[in-house]
Amino acid sequence: xxxxxxxxxxxxxxxxxxxxxxxxxxxxxxxxxxxxxxxxxxxxxxxxxxxxxxxxxxxxxxxxxxxxxxxxxxxxxxxxxxxxxxxxxxxxxxxxxxxxxxxxxxxxxxxxxxxxxxxxxxxxxxxxxxxxxxxxxxxxxxxxxxxxxxxxxxxxxxxxxx
Numbered sequence: 001x002x003x004x005x006x007x008x009x010x011x012x013x014x015x016x017x018x019x020x021x022x023x024x025x026x027x028x029x030x031x032x033x034x035x036x037x038x039x040x041x042x043x044x045x046x047x048x049x050x051x052x053x054x055x056x057x058x059x060x061x062x063x064x065x066x067x068x069x070x071x072x073x074x075x076x077x078x079x080x081x082x083x084x085x086x087x088x089x090x091x092x093x094x095x096x097x098x099x100x101x102x103x104x105x106x107x108x109x110x111x112x113x114x115x116x117x118x119x120x121x122x123x124x125x126x127x128x129x130x131x132x133x134x135x136x137x138x139x140x141x142x143x144x145x146x147x148x149x150x151x152x153x154x155x156x157x158x159x160x161x162x
Contacts, residue, residue, distance in 0.1 A: 002099050010098045011091045018091070021084045028080045028124065031131065032073035039066035058145040065138050069131050076127035079120050086117035 042063045051059060093110025100106055143150040 007095045007098050010094045014091055014094065018084075018087060021080075021087050024121070024124075025077070025080050025084055028073065028077045028128070031128065032070070032077050035066060035069040035073050035131070039063065039070050042066055052145075054145040058141065061141055062138060065134055065141070069134050072127050072131040072134065076124045076131070079124040079127065083117045083120035083124065086113045086120065090114040090117060 042059060046056070046059050046063060090110055090113045093106055093113060096106045097103065097110060
């Protein structure tokens with residue numbers, strides 16, 4: 001007879017990892033939402049205001065950078081969600097392993113989902129690092145059309161991507 005207590009002992013301590021996964025998902029979603037909001041603001045600014053040529057060029061570059069950030073964070077969020085699903089699947093396979101001990105198939109699938117989950121979490125984190133690099137480029141480019149500030153910030157009035 002299967003004892004619920006045994007199943008809870010198998011998966012209970014690892015349930016805290018599920019909460020950590022949702023915190024990570026919240027972090028990813030927050031960055032994604034931030035990139036989308038800034039993208040929309042920049043596009044709205046570009047559409048509704050007349051800008052000097054230099055500012056318009058800078059704003060175009062910013063819009064393309066925000067779009068790139070949105071795409072990166074969209075991928076990171078999707079990968080993070082798949083990782084969270086695999087985490088929950090791993091816990092389910094842990095419970096199944098208690099219910100059907102020494103099942104090679106359950107052990108194999110559970111182990112594979114656990115390892116793939118960790119790989120996907122790393123992949124999502126790497127994408128966030130790439131998005132952070134884009135943020136740094138945007139910070140450098142933001143002052144490009146204001147030469148006085150660009151000089152004071154240690155940047156020339158030209159794009160760091162040129």
